[in-house]
Amino acid sequence: MKYTELDDNEEFYRKVEYYNKARIEKLSYHYKEILTLLGEDPEREGLVKTPYRVAKAMQFMTKGYTENPEEILRSALFKEDYRQMVIVKDIEIYSLCEHHMLPFIGHAHVAYIPNGYITGLSKIARVVEAFSRRLQVQERLTNDIKNCIQNTLNPLGVAVVIEAQHMCMMMRGVQKQNSVTTTSDFSGAFEKLATREEFIRLISNKFH
Ligand SMILES: Nc1nc2c(ncn2[C@@H]2O[C@H](COP(=O)(O)OP(=O)(O)OP(=O)(O)O)[C@@H](O)[C@H]2O)c(=O)[nH]1
Numbered sequence: 001m002k003y004t005e006l007d008d009n010e011e012f013y014r015k016v017e018y019y020n021k022a023r024i025e026k027l028s029y030h031y032k033e034i035l036t037l038l039g040e041d042p043e044r045e046g047l048v049k050t051p052y053r054v055a056k057a058m059q060f061m062t063k064g065y066t067e068n069p070e071e072i073l074r075s076a077l078f079k080e081d082y083r084q085m086v087i088v089k090d091i092e093i094y095s096l097c098e099h100h101m102l103p104f105i106g107h108a109h110v111a112y113i114p115n116g117y118i119t120g121l122s123k124i125a126r127v128v129e130a131f132s133r134r135l136q137v138q139e140r141l142t143n144d145i146k147n148c149i150q151n152t153l154n155p156l157g158v159a160v161v162i163e164a165q166h167m168c169m170m171m172r173g174v175q176k177q178n179s180v181t182t183t184s185d186f187s188g189a190f191e192k193l194a195t196r197e198e199f200i201r202l203i204s205n206k207f208h
C-alpha cells in the first residue's frame, strides 16, 4: 500500500510547503524497514500508519530547510527611530541534535538595538523557528540566529542566549536529567560589558 493513499489530500500538500509527497512516501518506506529492524511487526494494527506519521512528523521537525530566515526578517522591516534594546525572550525551542537526531528543548532570548529599522516582533520568533527546525547543535543554532539578524537588519548589535536540555543526555547516554546547557552570542554594542549586563538583567526578570 502507498502510505500517501492514507491521506491523499492534494489541497493539504499544496498548502503546506514542507510536506513533500514523494519524500514522505520514501521516508515511510524506510521507517517501515526501521520498525522491522527494531524487532516490531509493521503490519500490526497500531503500527500500520506509523511509518507515514513519523515521515510527516520528521518533515515538520526539519521544516526549517524550506524556510529562508533572511527573507522572513526582510518581509517586515519598518523605518523607526527607536534606538534602545528590543528583547524577545522565552521563545520556545524544539530542535533536533545532529548527533542523535533526538530533541533538544528550551528557550531562546533574543535582543537587538535598531539602527534606523525595526522588524516585526513575530519575525524574530520565526527566525528562531527556521533555524531550530533543522538538525543542529546548540552552539551553531545560537550563531545562526545572531548572524541572520545582524546581516539582515544591520542593527547596532544583537544578543542571543539559548538555554536547553538535550534528550540525548537524558533518555540515553550519560542520563543526566537536570543539566541545562547555556550558549550565547553577541555582536556590536553587546560586546560592551554594560550593555550585555543590561540584557542579562532584563532576561532574568520574571513576569510570571
Ligand atoms: N557541543 C554540543 N554537543 C552536543 C549537542 N547535542 C549533543 N551533543 C553531544 O554530542 C556528543 C557526541 O559524542 P559521541 O561520543 O560521538 O557520541 P555518543 O557515543 O553517543 O556519546 P554519549 O552521548 O556521551 O554517549 C555527545 O557528547 C553529546 O552530548 C550540542 O548541541 N552541542
Ligand SMILES: [Zn+2]
Pocket (backbone or CB within 6 Å): 097, 098, 099, 100, 101, 102, 166, 168, 169
Ligand atoms: Zn544528541
